[in-house]
């Protein structure tokens with residue numbers, strides 16, 4: 126498979142190896158946000174050993190967090206970048222990793238109890254983001270957790286102004302909770318919980334749940 130365009134920047138020399146060491150304070154805040162959201166939203170308790178898809182998984186950064194919060198879960202990480210997957214595989218953790226494109230997930234419908242997509246959607250403009258959301262919604266059996274950038278955050282607004290002044294295209298895309306809720310509602314998912322890092326930072330995280338089969342079919 127060729128690397129999807131949106132993943133190709135992670136193939137640049139040294140980028141994948143340096144990825145996890147970036148911004149430790151932000152990483153701690155993200156970990157706390159994700160953990161609180163999973164605790165508040167309730168874990169996939171109807172199954173003894175839940176299955177998790179982490180897409181895109183990057184270097185497998187989220188694996189230890191998810192393994193701690195959802196003990197014993199089966200974890201599959203999917204990413205478009207081979208350099209990022211190499212970092213993940215080098216960790217020697219009890220997890221499986223595959224290369225794949227989030228615009229066409231090579232996975233069956235309703236095949237995971239929980240699908241997590243973290244720090245990804247802001248790389249995509251609306252049409253590609255809508256396709257990725259449809260794909261993520263298709264493969265979850267129950268829950269979907271995703272992060273996005275908020276359009277009304279000081280961080281995103283300052284980024285917008287700087288890029289406008291320098292006549293550059295926006296390098297990151299913000300997607301509002303409302304827009305994501307609407308996209309996912311078409312796929313039979315409803316919002317359960319939402320958490321935000323604060324009004325300065327742009328990252329927010331949502332937990333969405335799929336209706337049982339039959340209800341919307």
Ligand SMILES: C[S@@+](CC[C@H](N)C(=O)[O-])C[C@H]1O[C@@H](n2cnc3c(N)ncnc32)[C@H](O)[C@@H]1O
Nearest residue numbers: 129131132181182183186204205206226227243
């Ligand atoms: C900022 S990293 C986030 C990785 C991980 N979720 C985390 O939070 O550490 C974004 C990842 O998206 C992957 N990616 C970008 N476009 C993709 C696509 N179309 N299909 C699969 N992976 C993609 C990149 O290779 C990169 O690893």
